[in-house]
Amino acid sequence: MVETQLGLVIDQERCIGCEACTVACKNENLGSIGFIRVQTQDAAQKDIPAGKFPDLRMTFMPLVCNHCDRPPCEDACPVDAIEKRQDGVVILDREACDGCRACVDECPYAAISFDEEAEHAEKCNLCAHRIDEGLEPFCVVCCEAQAIHFGDLNDPATTAGRLKRAETVFQLMPEQGTGPSVYYCPQMAPRGV
Amino acid sequence: MTSEATTKLIRTVCPAHCGIDACGILAHVKDGRVVKVEPAEFPDPKYRRICLRGLSSLDITYHKDRLRYPMKRTGKRGEGKFERIAWDEALDTIAEKFKAIAAEHGWPSIGWVLGGPGAGTTKFGAYLRLASLTQSTRVSAWGYGDAGLPCGSRVIFGTQFPYALLFGGLLAGKAKPDMVVVWGANPGESQPLNLMRPIMDAKANGARLAVIDPRFTVTASKADAYLGVRPGTDSALALGLMHVIFQREMHDAPFIIRHSTGPYLVRSDTGKYLRGKDLGLDEEQAYVVWDTVGDRPAQCRAEGVAPAIGGTYTVNGIACKTAFELLKELCDTYTPQKTSEITGVAPDLIVNLAARIGSSRETTFVTHMGFTRTYHGDVSLRALGTVATVTGNVMARFKGGYLPAVLNWKPFLKAVPDKPSYSRMGILQLYDAIISGNPYPVKAVWFSFINFLNQCAHSNKIEKEVFANLDFIVDTELFMTPTARYADILLPVCSYLEFSDLVPHPYPYVQYQQKAMEPLYESRSDVNIAAGLAERLGFAEYFSGGEDGFVDLLLDSKDPSVEGITREQLMQGAMPVTAIPEMDQAFDIPFSTPSGKIEIYSEGLVEDGQALPFQLDPLESPVPGKKTRYPLAFIQGHSRFRTHSMFANVDALLELNPEPIVEINPRDAKERGICDGDQVVVYNDRARTKLKAAVSEGVSPGVVNIMQGWWIDQFAEGSVNHLTHDVINPVQEKVYEPNMHMNDVAVEIEKAE
Numbered sequence A: 001m002v003e004t005q006l007g008l009v010i011d012q013e014r015c016i017g018c019e020a021c022t023v024a025c026k027n028e029n030l031g032s033i034g035f036i037r038v039q040t041q042d043a044a045q046k047d048i049p050a051g052k053f054p055d056l057r058m059t060f061m062p063l064v065c066n067h068c069d070r071p072p073c074e075d076a077c078p079v080d081a082i083e084k085r086q087d088g089v090v091i092l093d094r095e096a097c098d099g100c101r102a103c104v105d106e107c108p109y110a111a112i113s114f115d116e117e118a119e120h121a122e123k124c125n126l127c128a129h130r131i132d133e134g135l136e137p138f139c140v141v142c143c144e145a146q147a148i149h150f151g152d153l154n155d156p157a158t159t160a161g162r163l164k165r166a167e168t169v170f171q172l173m174p175e176q177g178t179g180p181s182v183y184y185c186p187q188m189a190p191r192g193v
Numbered sequence B: 001m002t003s004e005a006t007t008k009l010i011r012t013v014c015p016a017h018c019g020i021d022a023c024g025i026l027a028h029v030k031d032g033r034v035v036k037v038e039p040a041e042f043p044d045p046k047y048r049r050i051c052l053r054g055l056s057s058l059d060i061t062y063h064k065d066r067l068r069y070p071m072k073r074t075g076k077r078g079e080g081k082f083e084r085i086a087w088d089e090a091l092d093t094i095a096e097k098f099k100a101i102a103a104e105h106g107w108p109s110i111g112w113v114l115g116g117p118g119a120g121t122t123k124f125g126a127y128l129r130l131a132s133l134t135q136s137t138r139v140s141a142w143g144y145g146d147a148g149l150p151c152g153s154r155v156i157f158g159t160q161f162p163y164a165l166l167f168g169g170l171l172a173g174k175a176k177p178d179m180v181v182v183w184g185a186n187p188g189e190s191q192p193l194n195l196m197r198p199i200m201d202a203k204a205n206g207a208r209l210a211v212i213d214p215r216f217t218v219t220a221s222k223a224d225a226y227l228g229v230r231p232g233t234d235s236a237l238a239l240g241l242m243h244v245i246f247q248r249e250m251h252d253a254p255f256i257i258r259h260s261t262g263p264y265l266v267r268s269d270t271g272k273y274l275r276g277k278d279l280g281l282d283e284e285q286a287y288v289v290w291d292t293v294g295d296r297p298a299q300c301r302a303e304g305v306a307p308a309i310g311g312t313y314t315v316n317g318i319a320c321k322t323a324f325e326l327l328k329e330l331c332d333t334y335t336p337q338k339t340s341e342i343t344g345v346a347p348d349l350i351v352n353l354a355a356r357i358g359s360s361r362e363t364t365f366v367t368h369m370g371f372t373r374t375y376h377g378d379v380s381l382r383a384l385g386t387v388a389t390v391t392g393n394v395m396a397r398f399k400g401g402y403l404p405a406v407l408n409w410k411p412f413l414k415a416v417p418d419k420p421s422y423s424r425m426g427i428l429q430l431y432d433a434i435i436s437g438n439p440y441p442v443k444a445v446w447f448s449f450i451n452f453l454n455q456c457a458h459s460n461k462i463e464k465e466v467f468a469n470l471d472f473i474v475d476t477e478l479f480m481t482p483t484a485r486y487a488d489i490l491l492p493v494c495s496y497l498e499f500s501d502l503v504p505h506p507y508p509y510v511q512y513q514q515k516a517m518e519p520l521y522e523s524r525s526d527v528n529i530a531a532g533l534a535e536r537l538g539f540a541e542y543f544s545g546g547e548d549g550f551v552d553l554l555l556d557s558k559d560p561s562v563e564g565i566t567r568e569q570l571m572q573g574a575m576p577v578t579a580i581p582e583m584d585q586a587f588d589i590p591f592s593t594p595s596g597k598i599e600i601y602s603e604g605l606v607e608d609g610q611a612l613p614f615q616l617d618p619l620e621s622p623v624p625g626k627k628t629r630y631p632l633a634f635i636q637g638h639s640r641f642r643t644h645s646m647f648a649n650v651d652a653l654l655e656l657n658p659e660p661i662v663e664i665n666p667r668d669a670k671e672r673g674i675c676d677g678d679q680v681v682v683y684n685d686r687a688r689t690k691l692k693a694a695v696s697e698g699v700s701p702g703v704v705n706i707m708q709g710w711w712i713d714q715f716a717e718g719s720v721n722h723l724t725h726d727v728i729n730p731v732q733e734k735v736y737e738p739n740m741h742m743n744d745v746a747v748e749i750e751k752a753e
Helices: A020-029 A072-076 A102-106 A138-142 A159-164 B054-061 B087-105 B122-134 B148-157 B163-171 B193-204 B234-247 B253-259 B323-332 B336-343 B347-359 B377-390 B427-436 B459-469 B526-536 B546-555 B567-572 B651-656 B666-671 B730-735
Strands: A006-011 A037-040 A050-052 A055-057 A060-063 A082-084 A090-092 A113-115 A120-122 A148-152 A182-185 B007-013 B024-030 B033-039 B071-073 B082-084 B110-114 B137-140 B179-183 B208-212 B225-227 B265-267 B288-291 B296-299 B312-315 B318-322 B363-367 B423-426 B444-448 B472-477 B489-492 B501-503 B509-513 B632-635 B661-664 B679-683 B688-695 B703-706 B745-751
Touching (some): A006 A159, A020 A138, A020 B651, A072 A082, A072 A102, A148 A159, B054 B651, B071 B087, B087 B444, B087 B472, B087 B489, B110 B122, B110 B427, B122 B137, B122 B444, B122 B526, B122 B546, B148 B377, B163 B363, B163 B377, B179 B347, B193 B208, B208 B347, B225 B347, B234 B336, B234 B377, B265 B288, B265 B323, B288 B318, B363 B377, B423 B427, B427 B459, B509 B567, B661 B679, B666 B688
Parallel strands (some): B110 B444, B179 B208, B208 B225, B472 B489
Antiparallel strands (some): A006 A148, A037 A060, A082 A090, B007 B024, B071 B489, B288 B296, B501 B509, B679 B745
16 A cells, blocks of 8 residues: 555646635634645746746746655654654644744745744644644635645546656655645747747 | 533525525624634535635624614715714605605606625615615616626626626536637636636646736636736637637538528618518518528528528628638638737747637536626627637526526515506716706615715716716715715615525525624615615515515516425425426527527628628727827736725725735836835826735736725725716617726826835
8 A cells, every 4th residue: 555645736728827725724724824835936036927928927836745755844843843644744733832833934935923912833734723624724725726636646546746757747856855735737838829 | 511501503595795696695693793604515616615705794693883773974975974863763754855856857867876785685675675665766886897797698688687698508507518618707806706716626627727817817717718908908818719610610510500600691871681582482580591402592481491600791781791711811811910919929828729619518618797898898798709609609598697587676676566666767868867967867865885985987077077966965885995085875774694585696506694683783675775765765664574575576477497496405405406407408499689690790780880790999998009098007906805895995905905006017017117015106187096006927917906896995096986987878778778888998197105
């Protein structure tokens, strides 16, 4: 048996950068921010295209915890508030966190935020509370573009597992050696008419 | 879990004014409080959706600024000073005031200014019923930017909306286009939002996508080809595309002959269609074609006649050309080079797009109201429709709007059969009715579902002349909007979670917006408010069933689309409409144009110089060869963070999109010494609007964009609609209703002091 690694495949071709995922996350997880944030690639500001009019491109990049195989945040946490579960989800227990920010500094993806008011770190737990009830993460359910796929990445029978195996799919900063469990399908290049 | 046990799930609908989208919502209710909303299931999972606005439902319902009780104005209009009153006092005051004004000026002097009701039906219907029973004035809000499209659609297709004809197949999941052209719409962020999924599905299945828009939108970012057309030049682009299509003989001649007026002969002397009487035929009004079999004129649609699509003929001494010939001659002059000079789109892009449309098996045109919010936007819509027609890409039998018929207000209007109903007035015509009493005086207005001052053209004029000439203003609102500040009586309404309604969307479903919680504070539903006033005006019996009574009125209306569907069924989930019109070009088209065909040539507009979809100069937008007082074309995109002015006060969305910005191209910014993030003033003769600049290649040089919907108080000075004008296009007034031309405005920008 191949072990389970739950994760996401995010399709940039379909992503419309709407940030429904961000709002959905905040509603569901009651974080100080939504833990999935959408950036516009190659742009100084959100929603501003790169290039020169009319030869432009705009690609959206939703960024979220990568639920790494070898999570540096887990190693960094002095109070064991971060744990990689059997199903591959990396959990940060807000209650157990002592607010030292070691994980925030250690994450190469800047995926861990800090709630200044509550004085604890927080991040995407892949809606573990929903997963445990057989539901998908809320950002997946609320994605307007149906661009976020959730599933066992090691199981090619799932959509996520199948998409992950496509040739063009990529991970962020693989050179960091953390083994991210979030994969991206790139936006299709314009083919002209 | 015990907490789960006490949570009730109510299936309802977010009816925000996304019109055709209307996402199904599952509300989680705990101790009478909605604690969560999520997208509800649909029989087809493609329809299960929500957006960042729908996800903000609770931010609206539980917003700290909600109006809590009825109020009467105590300060000056606009000052925002109000005093709490009881519902009885509020409704008594309104009834007395209405009766007094009606006694002096007649009931038509009371105007019901009903904006976009969103996807709801009964809340709108209730006020229509009241307007109808009192024979007062219903002020149609189509002219708020949305009338240009129906004006054009009525002329060419004889139908209010061309949507179903152009993209109904894609919406219904029946079309398999190999080419999609999105023209003047941004479904990635705004209407028709629920087209974005099928568009991307079509693209994944190999279809090419072209997007035509002056802004490089989210939708444009998905395109295989982006055409950054200059505002107000869409007709030229259409003519240029047809130039290539005709030159390469890529047009669909059998479709044109069968379904359009293309083969009909047009008299060169009068510009009118040649008729049977000109030939001495029995059928005097019959249209005439040139029969290629007998090489002679013949009555159209007569047996054995094979009409010529083009050509010049002399019939009974009358020189004639076919309508198609006239169109072709017009397009002859629109070479790619000339078209490029007018539109700003590169010539090879025009040629390639035309060739792609001409050679595709099936092209779906997705459009909305962006480019029809220009002075001649109705003509542009006809131009687009003509491209679709000459390439055979109009769905024939799928008549009407998006949906079969539920948006049918007749059941509300027939409360007393045989009694005259309301008078109808366009919202842009309302200005003059109030200011000058033309065509008759309007002295009191009732605003519902509308933030009139904020969203309608020429806000300064509204404030200083329109409001100033009104004796009485009522507003039903959730919040103290810029408009609400001017109300004499201000009534708190429910958010959608607090009342029930019937929602005939998204196609092909009907949904029940089921009340999920009791109204907060003293808020009431619009149906309830209308009923309260009706009682005081002597019409209580027509409002006795409450919201559900009106829902049943529609369900029991014998309309074939909802026949047999019950409220009980709808409480469980969305129901597919029971009658779905066919879509098949093999059948003849029952268009409601004078000819019964697609009118690529409109004889009714000969005197107006608009028989064909000519490129006519915009009113203000600068185009090459035209001197304008201000150099920049100002347009208003529609943002995903708001639906018109709704959601502009939601903190969760303001975190992501904190303030109004004007987008300006780096070239224009540099010329004016403007840097990204600078405070600037956008101005013209009407106003100065102060806000932050974003220097962006996302708008063409010569074009600036401010997303509409920000409230006036969110600007340092002025607002979007302080810059717009209220000029009436008389052709639109004649055809249907005059439109506000929000995207046909010229401005200049300078760095703020």
